[in-house]
Amino acid sequence: MKNFVIIVEIVKEKSGLLLSLLILLCLVYLSGLRVDFNTQAYISVLLLTLLMSIRPIKSLGFWRVLFVTLSSFIVLRYFSWRMTYTLVYEDFFSYIGLIALFLAEVYGGLMFFLSIFVNIRPIHRTPVPLPSDKSSWPSVDIIIPCYNEPVDLVKITLAAARNVDYPAPKLNIYLLDDGGTAEKLNSPDEKSRESALARSLQLKRLCKQLNVSYLTRTENVNAKAGNLNSALKHINGDLILVLDADHAPAVDILKKLVGSFIQDEKVFLVQTPHFFINPDPFEKNLNLYHRMPSESDMFYKGIQPGLDFWHASFFCGSAAILRRKAIDEIGGFSGKTITEDSETAIKLHSKGWKSHYILYPLISGLQPETFDSFIIQRMRWAQGMVQNLIFNNPLFMPNLKLAQRICYLSNMLFWFFPFARLVFIISPGLFLFFGLKIYHANIMEFFIYTVPFLAVLFLTSHYLFKNVRWAFVSEIYETMQALFSIRAVMAVLINPHKPRFSVTPKMERLDQDLISPLSQPFYWALGYTLLAACFGIWRYSIFPDERPLITVTFFWALLNLLLLLATLGALHERRQRRANPRIPVDIKANWLSKTYSDTDSNPDAFNERRGRRINPRLPIQMEASLFTESTIVAVEKRIPVIIKDISLGGGSIHSQLELPNQHKAEKIFIEVRNGNRLDCYPVSITNSVKKDDHYIYGVKFLYSDLNDYLKIVRFIHGDSSRWVKIYEDTANDPGLTRSMFFMVRIGFSHGFSHIFVVLKSYFKKLVNVYV
């Protein structure tokens, strides 16, 4: 009787869960019923209509769940039909193609379900305020691992770290230089040795100037994880802020993030998004930067908040604070894989530690500028995550919660997309070109099963990620990476220990437009798809019985053609002259002119008088106009301007009035209100142009000493609210159809531009040979 009562209690308590499971089972069962065309057509149309009706409703609650439930049912029905009725053996080769396509689709379906699980209820945490008693604030070590990044790049990050607003006694900054290890300094290659030595000396000097501890080690063991672990012996703060060498933190990064650790002692990680101030090659070469959400937005704005709901947001290697105690518990950062970040996170999650994700950009970083660098970065991610799947499989990792297992599985399995993408590229040709029967469906089935399925994929993706990812963008990115990542993933599958950590090159410059040397595989893919499309036209005329199927496959080939053209567009590398990317802003400022009574415009004499050269590498004219307190201002003029973009090098300002020419005794400043105070940044005008009713001026920041440099870095990289605004501005959604057509247009125009350049260069060579 007692047992019965207990059972009744359990049933009562779990009645909702039991009912849900029961209905889920019923729905899965019903989704497998192969009803007639009409019935299937009715359900497809009805559910799609409902999905279209729910789409505009902005809700994270019931409507979102309903949306994914309805779409899941259509996807389930599709796969039920595919599995039961379309896997027909015709001949050996067709069957191989058929199974490959089906597996690629199954992968897509699995990722669909994992994705909707992860993203069903994203949460948006707000920064937890710090207590007023500063003595209770934990101590923080900022660690900046670097390897071979340019010193100028590291300098910005160090300066930005120095600018971080936190009580000085509780803040220590460390540069972890893996490029200055004994191993590097004693490299058998003389050139490398000298380069490492020079770089090391520069960094040590810089660290000294900025009051940053320079740490290095003997050997470059375990790459980044080894570097971090080596530093752990020298640091002892309660918390660790990890920053990549190209991730300049905002001044308020600690004040925004540390509160979470005080609020909950089980929190081991507070991760923030990686905010990038330069375009990736796709955005740059297709001229899409700031016209649509960045590629990383989908992960940082969409997926991480979803993971956070399930306590599965994970460490992304930088822009995150970790609790030292937790790191020590697992013996430091994990380095078995080349993605030490997610590996460390999964281990800590399995120990019961919690992670938080705060969707607030607090660092400004750089993305790879060229396609080559982009591929190096993505191959590392792909290899690392596949290694993680092998070594730290979330399905078997002890103590993880089910939701966490699913989330990690989703993140890791994502990187198998190259296989599916390759199959999707090859498949139309298998039918149109070789006549293999790899998809057994008539036109009716195509319209009532396949079309709703594809529509649901697009609608759901758009619904879940409408402000962070436009239509076709995922497909283009995947196509770009697929042909290279597939080899990387295969290499890991063959030998999981093989991959080595490759640092993504940053601050690269391109003096002129060029065709990426990685383009060749895409020419083959494009040629194959084009040929398949041509064969499709031929088949259409020869096999009237197969026309419906040929038509559908032909359009599939056309879609692939579009993706490949867009990829080729991205492979047409546009020149990149600025080392420091311009950041679009809209800051009200003043052009400030000060004329001095005691002015010596001779720079050399001026410097002699000062008796020092702050930065011997800076151009003479820049230092010649240093702003000193000893001068006496005779005349001061202000003209309101708007700063439209800025970078460490300078920026552009817009003015309604024409700015007067600079006289010898005149110093020019840009005056910006920063809270209650007015900051002045010395500049020189480099160029001007009149546009419509206003004037546009190019300005260059002038700085004389480290304080000026810190001030300018603070101005450029220190204000997180600026990143938030850009984040908000780029989160636009023109709608599924418009974004689709936009991408089609962009893809075609840039793809053909690439082809045109290649053909032009080919004909030039041809002419040179024969003339």
Place this chain on the structure above:
Amino acid sequence: MSKSLRNCLFLLSLFLFVDSALSMPVPVASEQKLSKSWPLSHFMSEDKPLMLKSVDGSYNLSFPVSERVNPLSAELNLVITNSNLLHENRSQLVVYINNYIVGQIKLNPVNKETQAKFVIDKEYLIPGYNQLSLKVAQHYTETQCEDWSSPELWTNINTEKSTLALNYEELPVNAKLSALNSLINNRLDNYSLSILRANETISDDYLYWGAMVAQSVKLRLKHVPMKLDEQLVKPYYMADGSGKSSGRFNLNPEQLKHDAVLLGTKEQLGQLIPAEINKAITGAYLGIFQQDQDKNHFILVISGNTNQEVKKAVQSFALFTAIFPDAQETIVDQVMFPDNAEIYSHQSILPDHTYQFAQLGFGNKSLNAVNSEAKFDIRIPADLYGTEDQLVKIHLNLAYGAGMRKDSVINISLNGLFNHAIQLKEQEGAHYRNYHITIPLRSFNAGLNTLAFSSVLKPSESGECMYVQRDNLLVSIYEDSTISFPDVGREAALPDLQLLEQTSFPLIKNGSAGETVFRVLDNSSDSITAAWYLIAKLAAYFETPAFDLNITQGKYSDDKNVVLIGKLSPDDQSVLEGSPVKLGVLSKFPYQFKEQQQQQKEPFWEWLDRVVSDQNPSPLPTAITPKNVPIVQTAGLGDEFLMMSYPTPGDKGYVTLALLSDKNNSLSSGMETLFSPQLWSQLKGNIFLWDNQKKFYWQQEGETFLTGHGNTRLDMIMYFSKHPWHWLALILPMLLLIAWLIHKSLAKYKKQTHPRVDE
């Protein structure tokens, strides 16, 4: 001659006549010369005129000559109409019997109608099937070259007016069990058989024995109509009071007009059979004997010491399809049925199975310009339920000759309906392996389907002044071609008399009647015979006897399909519970009144499919459902017969089939009429009325239900396919509910794990 002499001669003649009549009641048949005549259409599959076209048109048909007769001669009377443009001196019709020329005539263009008589000597005739070939040579010029396929080259033979007559004399019965197959098939007319019952009491065992005999005979007769005559026989002795019979069997000669089967245990037959036979019955006994007074007919004794032995004997009779044993009588010791339940009747196909054509009775076939059709039958299970898109796949292995015109084709038709074509476009000829053809499963009917390949072969060269080579017009279809059926479910909507007609479903499934009980409503021979007719007819579809049938006059289990057959007793109206038609003092019949019309709107998807693929037929016409008005009245069936099928009360998924008459001793004749091809093929709906003049009426009344193998999944598929809105009504609330439950669970989870995070 004097008057007294005339009177004496008359008396003498009268005496001699009476004397001979008494001593020889039936004349010896072998001395009788008999004749029988049929229209030519009797031997053709279709009732249509026979048209012989082109230069050398021909037509073959087969006519049977029974092994029980000695053919003396045959007469072929042809009524011919030929083209009036034929050249008389070069046009003729030649008649062949079994490839021997037996006659020829010139085709006269002047004659409006020519009547030609051909006498065929007995030497040309063989027992069994004889091939009659009619071949023409037709020309329209004397010396000039001509087009061999010119449309004016035709001769028409009126197959109704043209006759074939057979002159024959009957042969004495070869009283051997090995001759049973040839004996039970006179091939000339209906086959009549008397089933003789020795016991006044009609037991269920006897009903079973008779049913087995009826099935056995029907299976041997195939399409030849069977006429049964059930009689109670009593020991019969000569009227002279001597206590002696007129022959070996103590049977009244008046009851032995046809071949006869004497059924009963040894004890029941004891006084009817000779002592030596009685002595020979030591177990399950089968013995065949010439009838005492008519040596041209046999009497088959099926007996045993017990009812079980008789049962074993009748089952053996059903199985004796080979020419073994070569003996007059035998005792059956064991009948060893296979114990494997997964056995199927001949030519039945199963879902998800592939068959070679050879396994379905299709041997290697070569088609040419003249013999242009090859076909075979497939039996589709009655309850095969497939979705619209499921396809039957044919992988043809075929070869065709070189030098044919590009528009030469093989037309593939299913049940007479064109379905597919293969263009023979290779000038050099070709040999195809696995030529792939698909036919939608739903194009197949439940039951017997005929898949036909007909070639339309044209020579590449033709013209008036050219020798046209036609020997190259050849197509071979190989027996190792395959046909594959998709994996589908088993489901059918019942009641459906058409389905019963086509497949015997659901009363006999795959040759088994185990799920059906046949109840004879009264004990008249007429009703018993009617039941046996029905059982034999249903079993004939599967070409195998239903050994497991249940037939009774009493109570029966309600977890089976029920067949009620006979004349309904006024006291037992309860047996018709749930029936759409009631009979009795007051009858009830649903008359058609109005109809519900519902326009079948073409769904967008179908429209799209039609536009894109250009293959689907036009949109569905308006769906018309009759709305009947039942009228209760005093009058009833009269001379008509009623067949109705309805769900058996109790909702167990069974049907009841009632075959009823209102008069005594009429139902068996009604059944004979019903089984005529003209009437049997008209079965539809669930109520069918007919009379002996072959007038009929059918209609549907009441709801149908689904039956299958208890497969809920199939039931649901079929139901939701027919009721799409119900499907939506089920799915949508479930999706809403699960979404709401998930939403609530997520909210609860969030509250528990992220209490400080705002929405």
